[in-house]
Amino acid sequence: MEDVLHLYRGQHWRLSAGRAAYWEEERALVIADLHVGKSAHFRKAGIAVPANIVQDDLGFLWFGTQYGLNRFDGYSFKVFVHEAGNDQSLSGVNVKALFKDRDGTLWIGCERFLDRMDPTQEKFSHYPIPGVKHISQDRSGFLWLSTSSGLYRLDPRTHRIRIYAHN
Numbered sequence: 001m002e003d004v005l006h007l008y009r010g011q012h013w014r015l016s017a018g019r020a021a022y023w024e025e026e027r028a029l030v031i032a033d034l035h036v037g038k039s040a041h042f043r044k045a046g047i048a049v050p051a052n053i054v055q056d057d058l059g060f061l062w063f064g065t066q067y068g069l070n071r072f073d074g075y076s077f078k079v080f081v082h083e084a085g086n087d088q089s090l091s092g093v094n095v096k097a098l099f100k101d102r103d104g105t106l107w108i109g110c111e112r113f114l115d116r117m118d119p120t121q122e123k124f125s126h127y128p129i130p131g132v133k134h135i136s137q138d139r140s141g142f143l144w145l146s147t148s149s150g151l152y153r154l155d156p157r158t159h160r161i162r163i164y165a166h167n
Contacts (some may be wrong), residue, residue: 008074011024011025011026015053052064052097056100057100067079067081067093069090088123093110094111096111096132097109099135099143101156109135109145114129114145127161130147131149132145132147132152133146133147142154143155
């Protein structure tokens with residue numbers, strides 16, 4: 001797979017399949033996994049290497065990592081993590097899936113639940129779907145969620161969940 005050149009807020013980012021992002025104007029390697037057997041970190045911000053990257057409708061870049069959800073505004077990072085006692089924080093720590101639907105809603109699959117983010121309040125709503133590994137959306141607007149316990153379908157409008165479990 002070849003590198004992808006991405007223009008973000010007038011800056012050029014080279015994203016590679018090898019989990020690296022190179023910020024061309026600053027000549028900086030921002031993400032790298034250089035140590036075999038270790039979880040690397042964003043070299044400048046001290047944030048874990050992302051498993052998922054999404055750009056929202058406001059232009060923010062979102063990175064799902066094993067240590068939380070990270071938002072990059074072009075200048076700095078803001079990290080969202082699970083906060084004990086705060087039921088509107090991220091439901092878990094390890095972000096396995098990240099998806100922006102057609103309405104621009106950000107969906108986050110953590111080890112505990114599926115979360116939906118309210119970007120204006122910076123709060124999360126939780127759906128009882130554990131261990132989401134992949135999220136996609138069909139033409140009807142349903143979200144399809146792959147988990148180790150089966151396939152789930154979520155209607156974002158009604159919040160109804162249906163499971164298609166293994167036999």
